[in-house]
Amino acid sequence: MELDRVKILIERYLEAETTLDEERELAEYFATSEDIPQEYEPLRAMFQVFDDVKVQHAPEVVPSANDKKARPHRRRWWLISGATTIAAAAACLIVMLIPPAANIDSSAMEHGSRAVETPKLICHINGKRVTNDIVACNQANKILGGVADNMQLAMAEIEKFNFIIK
Amino acid sequence: MAVNRAEEYKELITSIRDTLYRLALSIVVDSATAEDIVQDVSERVWRARDAVLYSEHPKAYVCRMAHNLAIDRVRQRQRERSIAIEGVAVEDGNSESNIRDMASLTRKIISELPAKQQLIMHLRDVEGYEFEEIARIAECDEVSVRMNLSRARKRVREELITMMNHGVR
Numbered sequence: 001m002e003l004d005r006v007k008i009l010i011e012r013y014l015e016a017e018t019t020l021d022e023e024r025e026l027a028e029y030f031a032t033s034e035d036i037p038q039e040y041e042p043l044r045a046m047f048q049v050f051d052d053v054k055v056q057h058a059p060e061v062v063p064s065a066n067d068k069k070a071r072p073h074r075r076r077w078w079l080i081s082g083a084t085t086i087a088a089a090a091a092c093l094i095v096m097l098i099p100p101a102a103n104i105d106s107s108a109m110e111h112g113s114r115a116v117e118t119p120k121l122i123c124h125i126n127g128k129r130v131t132n133d134i135v136a137c138n139q140a141n142k143i144l145g146g147v148a149d150n151m152q153l154a155m156a157e158i159e160k161f162n163f164i165i166k
Numbered sequence: 167m168a169v170n171r172a173e174e175y176k177e178l179i180t181s182i183r184d185t186l187y188r189l190a191l192s193i194v195v196d197s198a199t200a201e202d203i204v205q206d207v208s209e210r211v212w213r214a215r216d217a218v219l220y221s222e223h224p225k226a227y228v229c230r231m232a233h234n235l236a237i238d239r240v241r242q243r244q245r246e247r248s249i250a251i252e253g254v255a256v257e258d259g260n261s262e263s264n265i266r267d268m269a270s271l272t273r274k275i276i277s278e279l280p281a282k283q284q285l286i287m288h289l290r291d292v293e294g295y296e297f298e299e300i301a302r303i304a305e306c307d308e309v310s311v312r313m314n315l316s317r318a319r320k321r322v323r324e325e326l327i328t329m330m331n332h333g334v335r
Contacts, residue, residue: 014323016315020294042326045268046319049276050291052269058187058204 001029003037010043027051174219179208182225185293186232192288193236194243195277203239207232226302233285233303268326275325276318283318286311291319 009026012018018026030036030047186207191200211218211228221227276284286304289295297308304311 014316014319016290016312016319020296023291023294041268041330042272042323045272045326046291046322049269049272053188053192053288053292056184056188056191058183059201 001025001033006040010040013043171215171219175212175215178219178224178228179211182228183208186228188292189229189232189285189288190236192276192292193233193281193284194239195273199239200236203232203235206235223302226299229289229303230305233281237281271329272322272326275322279318279321282306283314283321286314287318287322290315 006026006029009018009022013023013026026043027047027050030040030044031051036044183204186204187200190203191197194200194203207228210231218224218227276287279287282304286300289300289303290297295303297311300311301308304314306314
């Protein structure tokens with residue numbers, strides 16, 4: 001390339017007025033010419049760096065869409081493990097809240113009055129959330145008959161448990 | 167539908183991942199971090215695939231995401247470095263002594279350009295994007311793109327001239 005042409009292109013390049021084709025022309029000049037004027041050395045270094053960067057490629061570690069399709073399964077595993085954990089915790093809680101039959105009477109004797117004052121029982125009847133102890137007791141009584149007679153005692157145990165874990 | 171979207175996602179990422187990598191690399195100047203950013207962008211794009219794939223310019227969207235993440239990483243690194251030296255900001259003395267040639271000095275100068283100039287210079291001089299596309303990615307008009315590009319090119323050249331004339335920066 002003629003030096004006059006190079007000079008014009010460089011001036012336009014620095015003003016960001018060159019087209020992509022003209023920039024490719026300049027890049028080729030700097031990559032192939034051996035007798036480049038000293039004043040253009042900085043530009044040669046710039047084009048050299050651009051050329052070096054152009055050949056760099058991302059390593060093949062980017063997840064493909066196929067890999068990503070597996071993600072819902074991974075998410076499902078999280079859901080399954082989460083649900084399992086919650087179920088296990090609920091099961092443990094239920095087991096802990098059911099008083100051993102032998103302890104009911106004595107414990108209830110100790111804490112029964114307190115339990116009557118501040119019962120905190122929540123249950124679901126036919127899908128409805130019920131916080132009223134009496135309603136809950138009546139319903140349970142209806143279903144379980146004599147078993148519900150021990151509800152107050154059971155509540156006392158719950159209260160005792162709550163007190164301990166506090 | 168889901169399969170089509172997965173295919174579109176794959177096509178988009180495949181077509182642009184080298185650009186993302188180079189773009190990130192030009193900012194963070196560390197291949198491992200650049201790889202990490204590409205990975206991160208890929209995952210984010212997948213999570214937001216509905217928004218990205220049906221946006222007007224998915225590539226611009228993804229490039230901006232990579233650029234922003236790279237800038238965040240650089241800032242994070244700077245913060246960590248500041249903390250490591252108990253808040254005293256000092257120049258990295260080794261970096262200058264490690265500059266052994268024009269190419270590494272040029273890379274250093276480019277990496278110190280303002281983020282927007284860096285982005286625009288990369289997209290034009292490395293990726294060969296048209297000004298219109300660069301304007302979309304950089305979220306500015308073409309006049310601003312040209313102005314920033316011109317400033318970036320001139321600044322790199324001037325700093326290199328200064329170095330050549332004085333031997334050191």
